[in-house]
Amino acid sequence: MDGRDWGKFLLPYEQAVEELKVKFKALRSELKARDEYAPIEFVTGRVKRISSILDKARRLSVPMDRIDTDIEDIAGIRIMCQFVDDIHRVAELIRHRKDLVLVYEKDYITNFKESGYRSYHLIVEYPVQTALGSMPVLAEIQIRTLAMNFWATIEHSLNYKYRDQLPPHVRDRLRKASEAAFQLDNEMSSIRQEIVHAQQDFEESSVI
C-alpha cells in the first residue's frame, strides 16, 4: 500500500454515495406522491472497501496515482426495479439530471456476461462540495430487476467465498439459476404489458 491516507481519500466517495442515495430515494417518493408509477423499488449504496480497490488496481494494472480516474466503481449505487422495462426508464431519468454528468453506459442486459450476470451500468461524474472546494468523483450506478439482484447477491457471496475461482459444477448451477431468473423476468414482463393494457381499457371505458 502507498503512503496514502485512505480514510481521507474515501471521504468524497462516501459523500457522493450518501447524496446519491438520498436523491434516488427522493425520486421514488416524488413519483409515488404524484400518483405516477415509480420504476424504482429500492436503492442501496456502498463505498468499495480499500482491500477491494487495491485488488482491482492490481488486476487491471492501474497505477496508484490513477485510481480515482481508472477505477469507476469506488462509489457504487444500486437501483432495484420490478420489471426489465423499468430499467430503461430509470436510465432515461438519470440521463436528464443536471446534477451529474454521464460518462458512459454498459448494457449487461442486452449483452449479459458469460457468468450469467445481468445489469445496466451508468458511469457518472458527480461533483461533491468539500471543505476544500468542489471535487468531481466517478460513481457507478447499477440498475437491475429484483431477480437480477437476487442472483447477483448470491453470486457475489459465492465469488467472495471461492475468491473468484468457482468450481465448475457451482458455476454451472449459477448459470442455470441465471436462466431461471431470466425466464422469471420475461414472464413478469409479459404480465406487465397486460396490466398496462388492462389499465388503458379501464380508462377508456370510464370516458364513455
Add this chain to the structure above:
Amino acid sequence: MDGRDWGKFLLPYEQAVEELKVKFKALRSELKARDEYAPIEFVTGRVKRISSILDKARRLSVPMDRIDTDIEDIAGIRIMCQFVDDIHRVAELIRHRKDLVLVYEKDYITNFKESGYRSYHLIVEYPVQTALGSMPVLAEIQIRTLAMNFWATIEHSLNYKYRDQLPPHVRDRLRKASEAAFQLDNEMSSIRQEIVHAQQDFEESSVI
C-alpha cells in the same frame, strides 16, 4: 368507520415495528461482527394501512372491538434470507428471544398457498412501553428467501391493481413464476450445502 382515533390506535403498533426492525437489524450486525454466518439479508417493516385493516375486518367478520386481538398483522416485520435453510435458523433465533412471546407459527414453506405464496410466519406478542404503561401488541414476522420476496412483492402489486380478482391467465403466469422461483431456491440450496462442505474440507486440511 367507528369513532375511534386511528392515529392514536396505531401508535403502539408503529412503536413495535420501529423497535423490532432495530432489533433484527442488530442481530444481523452482531452475527457479522462475530464472524459468523448471518442468515438475515435485510429487514423491513410496516404498519398496516387503516383502509386495509378495515377491509380485512370486514372480510373476516371481525367486530371493531376485537381488531387488536383478531387481526394479527397490523404490525408487520419482514426478514429476508439468502437460502431456504436460513429461514429455520432465523425462526429458531426468534423462538429463543426473551423480549417477545411466540403465539403461533404458520409454515407456508412446507405447505405453500395455492397462489404460489411461500413464507414462514411467526405471530408474536411484543410488549410496548407507552406513556400510559406497558401494552402488549401482536406482530406478524414473515421470513422469506429473496426469491420468495421477489415473487410476493410482484404478486402484491398485481393483487392491489386487480383488487384480488386476478384474471385467470395472470394467475397462471404467477403460479409458473412461483415454480421458477421455487426451483431457483432449490438450486441455490444445493450449492449452499456444497459451500459448507467445501469450507469444512478447507478447515480440516489446514489442521494437518
Add this chain to the structure above:
Amino acid sequence: MDGRDWGKFLLPYEQAVEELKVKFKALRSELKARDEYAPIEFVTGRVKRISSILDKARRLSVPMDRIDTDIEDIAGIRIMCQFVDDIHRVAELIRHRKDLVLVYEKDYITNFKESGYRSYHLIVEYPVQTALGSMPVLAEIQIRTLAMNFWATIEHSLNYKYRDQLPPHVRDRLRKASEAAFQLDNEMSSIRQEIVHAQQDFEESSVI
C-alpha cells in the same frame, strides 16, 4: 386556501431539506475526519407547515401565485455552532459552495431583533432535480450558537402558545434571558480565543 395540491407543491422543498441536511452533516464529518476543527455542532431541517405558510402569506400580503418566490423559508435548515465566531466560518463555507446560489444574507447577530432573537440567515437558491426536470427552490439557512438556539426554541414555543401576543412580563423575561444567553456566548467566545492561543503556544513551543 386555493385549489393547489399542497402535498405536491411541497415535494421539491422536502427534497431540498433532505439533501441540504445530508450535505451539511457531511461537511461536519469531513472536517472531523481531516482532524480539523468542525465549526458545526449539529444540523436540523424542516419544511414549513402549510398553515404557517398561509399565515405568513396573509401577514405579508403575498399573493398565492408568488408564495414560492416571496416566502423564503418554506425550506429551512438550521446549523448549530459552539462559538459565535464559528457562525462566520460556516457562512464563509456556504458562500464558496458550487451547488447553491446565495441570494442574500440577514445578520441578526450584529443587529439582533428587539425580541432578543439572534441568528445569521442566508437565503439561498438550491436546484432540485425532479422527475419533471431541474427546479430551483429558495431555502433559508439559519446559523446560531447553541445558546441562541436554546433561547429561540423556547421563544418559539411561547409564541406558538400565545399566538405571537406575548404578555408584557413574559416578553420582559424573555428579553432578560436573551441577555443572559448573550453573555454566556461572550464568556465562551473569550475562552475560545484563549484555547486558540494556548494551542498556538503549544505548537510554537514544540518547534523549539
Add this chain to the structure above:
Amino acid sequence: MDGRDWGKFLLPYEQAVEELKVKFKALRSELKARDEYAPIEFVTGRVKRISSILDKARRLSVPMDRIDTDIEDIAGIRIMCQFVDDIHRVAELIRHRKDLVLVYEKDYITNFKESGYRSYHLIVEYPVQTALGSMPVLAEIQIRTLAMNFWATIEHSLNYKYRDQLPPHVRDRLRKASEAAFQLDNEMSSIRQEIVHAQQDFEESSVI
C-alpha cells in the same frame, strides 16, 4: 490492554444504545400524537470509546474483569428538556418502564458538581437479546435542560482539549457561565408556571 476483543465486547452496548434511543424518541412522538406536553426535546446516545473506558478504569482502579459491572456509562443516553421540571417528569416516566430495571439515581441538579455540572443521572440495567441469549447491560441515562447541555457540551470539549487540567481562569469562566445558565433555567422555569396558569385560566373560562 488485555487480550479482549473490544469490538465484540462493545456489541451489546451498541445495541442497548440503539434500542434506547428509538424507545425514548418514540416516547416523545407518542406524547405529541396524544396532544400532551412532551417533556423531551431530543435524544442522543453514544457508546464510550475504548480509550475512554481504559482511562476511566485506570483512574477508578477498576480491574479489567469488572469493567462491565463497575463502569456504568459505557452505554450512554442523553435526554434534553426545555424546563428543569421536565427532568423530573422524564425520570418518573423511566421509573415506570417495564423494559429496564433502575439501579440507582444521581441528582446533580439539587447537588451540582463543583465544576458547575448539572444533570440528572439514572443508572439502569437493560436486557439486550443477543444471538447468544439475553444479556443485561448497564446504561447511564442523563437528563438535562438545553442550557445544562449547552454548558456541558462546551465543558466537555474544553476538558478534552486540556485533558481535564483546566487552567484556573478558564475554570472560573466556566463556573460563571454555569451560573448564567442556571439563572437562564430559573427565569424560564418561572415563565413555565405562568404558561401553565394561563392555560388553566383559559380552560376554566371556556367551561362557563
